Amino acid sequence: MVSTHPLGVQHVGGQYLPQNRSTNANLSPNQEMLPLTAKVNGNDCLEIGGCDVTTLVQQFGSPLYILDETTLRLACQQYRDAFQKYYPGASQVLYASKAWNCLAICAIAASEGLGIDVASGGELYTALQAGVSPEKIYLHNNNKSRAELILAIESGCTIVVDNWYELKTLVEIVEEREKSHPTRIMLRLTPGIECHTHEYIRTGQLDSKFGFDPNQLEELFTFISKQSALNCVGLHAHIGSQIFERQPHRDLAVVMVQWFKQATQHGLQLTELNVGGGLGIRYVESDDPPSITEWVKAICEVIQETCASENLPLPKLLAEPGRSLIATACVTAYTIGSSKVIPGIRTYVAVDGGMSDNPRPITYQSVYRSVVANRISAPITQTVTIAGKHCESGDILIKNAQLPEIKPGDILVVMGTGAYNYSMASNYNRLARPAAVVVGNGEANLILRRETYEDLIQQDCLPERLKV
Numbered sequence: 001m002v003s004t005h006p007l008g009v010q011h012v013g014g015q016y017l018p019q020n021r022s023t024n025a026n027l028s029p030n031q032e033m034l035p036l037t038a039k040v041n042g043n044d045c046l047e048i049g050g051c052d053v054t055t056l057v058q059q060f061g062s063p064l065y066i067l068d069e070t071t072l073r074l075a076c077q078q079y080r081d082a083f084q085k086y087y088p089g090a091s092q093v094l095y096a097s098k099a100w101n102c103l104a105i106c107a108i109a110a111s112e113g114l115g116i117d118v119a120s121g122g123e124l125y126t127a128l129q130a131g132v133s134p135e136k137i138y139l140h141n142n143n144k145s146r147a148e149l150i151l152a153i154e155s156g157c158t159i160v161v162d163n164w165y166e167l168k169t170l171v172e173i174v175e176e177r178e179k180s181h182p183t184r185i186m187l188r189l190t191p192g193i194e195c196h197t198h199e200y201i202r203t204g205q206l207d208s209k210f211g212f213d214p215n216q217l218e219e220l221f222t223f224i225s226k227q228s229a230l231n232c233v234g235l236h237a238h239i240g241s242q243i244f245e246r247q248p249h250r251d252l253a254v255v256m257v258q259w260f261k262q263a264t265q266h267g268l269q270l271t272e273l274n275v276g277g278g279l280g281i282r283y284v285e286s287d288d289p290p291s292i293t294e295w296v297k298a299i300c301e302v303i304q305e306t307c308a309s310e311n312l313p314l315p316k317l318l319a320e321p322g323r324s325l326i327a328t329a330c331v332t333a334y335t336i337g338s339s340k341v342i343p344g345i346r347t348y349v350a351v352d353g354g355m356s357d358n359p360r361p362i363t364y365q366s367v368y369r370s371v372v373a374n375r376i377s378a379p380i381t382q383t384v385t386i387a388g389k390h391c392e393s394g395d396i397l398i399k400n401a402q403l404p405e406i407k408p409g410d411i412l413v414v415m416g417t418g419a420y421n422y423s424m425a426s427n428y429n430r431l432a433r434p435a436a437v438v439v440g441n442g443e444a445n446l447i448l449r450r451e452t453y454e455d456l457i458q459q460d461c462l463p464e465r466l467k468v
C-alpha cells in the first residue's frame with residue numbers, strides 16, 4: 001500500500017521514500033527527514049545529490065557520511081534570507097561549527113555568507129585554514145586556555161567571554177601585548193530560561209556552567225567600561241539545543257534587549273546581540289520543529305518590538321544555529337553484517353559502525369530512522385534492533401527499526417546524522433573514523449578521508465625500553 005506521508009516522504013509499506021520534490025526551495029530542511037535531493041532511482045536504490053548511495057559505498061566504503069550540498073546550502077540561504085527579510089537592521093548568521101567542523105563545511109557555510117562560531121582553538125584553527133574571514137569568527141568556550149585566547153587575539157576574531165576568570169586573564173594578556181586595536185569581545189550571559197530538551201543539552205537555566213550570572217550585571221558592566229584594551233561590542237546567550245517550543249526564544253529576545261539597555265545605561269556602546277542557536281530538527285515523524293523562517297521571524301519581531309518599546313536603536317542581530325543547518329543534509333550509510341534472532345524477544349541486526357560514529361543514541365537516548373537503501377520499495381516485514389559493532393551492550397543505534405527482509409551486505413541508511421555525529425565521533429575499540437563525502441549534481445567528493453590503521457597508531461609512542 002502506498003500512502004503519502006505528511007512529512008515530505010511517501011510511506012511504501014513502511015520504507016521512507018522522498019516525494020516529488022519539485023518545491024525544494026519551499027521546504028525547510030530542519031522539518032524534513034531526508035536530504036532534499038533524495039530520490040529513488042531506476043534500480044530501486046536511494047539516490048542523494050544525484051549519486052546512488054550503494055555506488056558511493058562501493059567507491060568509498062562504509063560506514064560513510066554522505067552530505068548533500070544542496071540541503072546544506074538551502075538551510076544557510078533560508079537563515080540568511082529570513083534575517084534580511086524580517087530584520088531591518090544589520091544581521092549575521094554564524095554556523096555553530098561544533099555540530100560538524102571541518103574545512104569543507106566551514107568553506108560551504110562561508111561561501112553562503114555565514115560566519116562561524118567556534119568552540120575551541122582547534123575549531124578556530126580549522127575555520128581559519130578554510131579561509132573564513134576572522135571578522136566573521138566568534139570564539140566560545142567556558143574555559144579557554146591562554147593559548148586559545150592568544151590565537152583568537154592574533155587572528156582578529158571576536159571572543160565571547162564566558163566568566164570572570166577569563167575576563168581577567170584576557171585583560172592581563174591584552175595589557176601585556178599592547179595591541180594597536182582593542183580586542184573585540186562579547187559577553188555571554190546565562191539567561192535563566194528553561195526549555196524542554198535533554199538535560200545535558202540545556203544551557204540556559206541559571207544553574208549552568210556557561211556564562212556570567214545575570215545578577216552580576218552591574219559589576220560586570222562597570223568593570224568592562226573601564227577596560228580600554230577591550231572593545232565590548234555586545235551580548236550573547238544560548239538557551240539549549242533541539243528546541244521545538246517557540247516561546248523560550250521569544251523570552252530570550254526580550255531579556256537580551258533589557259540587558260542591552262542596562263549596558264547602555266552604564267555607558268557601554270554595544271552594537272551586537274547574539275541570540276545563540278537551538279532550533280530543533282525532525283529526527284522522527286512526531287518531531288515538530290518550527291521552520292527556519294518561522295524561527296528567525298519570531299526572533300526578529302520580538303527584538304524589534306522590544307527595542308521600540310525601550311526606545312533603543314536596533315542592534316546588529318546574530319544567531320548561531322548548528323543542528324538545524326546541517327543535521328538533515330547528511331545520512332550515514334552502513335553495511336549490514338550479522339543478525340541474531342532471539343525467538344520471542346528480539347532480532348539484532350548489526351552494522352559496521354555504531355557508537356563511535358554516532359554517539360547520540362547512547363549519550364542522549366536519541367532516536368533515528370533508517371531505510372534499506374538498496375531495496376527501497378521492499379515491504380516492511382519486521383521490527384529489529386540495529387546494533388553497532390562495539391564491545392558494549394548499550395551500543396544500539398536504533399531500537400524498533402521497521403525494516404524489510406534484509407541480508408548481509410544490504411546498505412542501511414540512517415537519516416539526520418549531520419549534526420553532532422562526526423564531531424563527536426571517537427576511535428572506541430580502535431575503529432577507524434569513517435570517510436565523509438559531499439554530493440551534488442551526480443558528483444561525490446571526499447571531505448574527510450577514512451582513517452587507516454596507520455592513522456590509529458600515529459599518536460602512539462612506544463618507548464625503547466618497553467619494546468618486546
Ligand code: LLP
Pocket residue numbers: 096098099117140201203238240241242276277278279320321322323324360364419420
Ligand atoms: N551556540 C552555542 C553557544 C552552543 O553551545 C550551541 C550548542 C549552539 C550555538 C548550537 O546549537 P544548535 O543550533 O546546534 O542546537 N551534542 C548535543 C548538542 C550540544 C549542543 C551544544 N551547544 C547533541 O548531540 O544533541
